[in-house]
Amino acid sequence: LGCLDLPTTGTYTLDGETVASLSEDELARVRNRKIGFIFQSYHLMPRTTIADNVAQPLIYRGLAPAVRRERANAALARVGLESRTLHKPNELSGGQRQRVAIARALVGRPDVLLADEPTGNLDSKTAREIMDIFGDLHADGMTIIIVTHDPAVAAYCRRVVRLHDGRIVEDREQPVNEEKRA
Structure with a gap:
């Protein structure tokens, strides 16, 4: 779904384009402009401020530094980290790092958000706040796909697809x- 791998069978069409027919550069462009990723293991640059970590995907869009x-800064404020923008990842708790990863996924205003255990490292109050943000984004038209083992997170979702041993x-x-409205 994230265009990191090509389908081995069937056809995957995203915004009218058959993904398998796209070049590596075109796939990279699709990932940068249309898909936001929230990875379970943050993938933050350790020597870089969290503001710069969040802004990183926008460099590839050619946007001005300002x-x-x-x-x-707006994405970090949305996840409650506006006072920490100049901190580095090692100065944050695991939950705060998770919120940085969420802000980075949202900064590009993607059409699709792929979230792997997005609340796994958060306390229950912050998890509810993040799920409320996802609910607002979904209400605004964003497609959100969440992978979770947490029934409380799944309860926020309108559609639930359960997998067992790789099968639906x-x-x-x-x-x-x-x-609960995501």
Whole structure:
């Protein structure tokens, strides 16, 4: 789904383009402009401020430094880290690093957000806040795909696809109340 691997069978079409027919450069462009990634293991640059970590994907879009800084600061504010922009990752808790990774995924305003255990390192209050942010993004039209083992996170989602040993064993839609609306 993230265009990191090509399909071995079937056809994957994203925004009307068959992914398998795209060159490596075109795939990189798709990943940078259309897909936001939240990895389970943050992948932050250790010697770089969190603001610069968040702004990194925007460099490849050719945006001016001031625009990158403004967007990075806004993304960090959205996840509650506006007072930590000049800190380096090793100066943050695991939950704060996770929020930096979330801000980096959101900074490019992607159409699709792929999130691998996005709340796994967060306390329950912060996890709810992040899921509320995801709910707002989804309400604004963003497609969000979350991989989780946490039933509380899955409860926020309108559609739940359960896998077992690599196979789909359940695919259902569920009602989502106002507190859980992603």
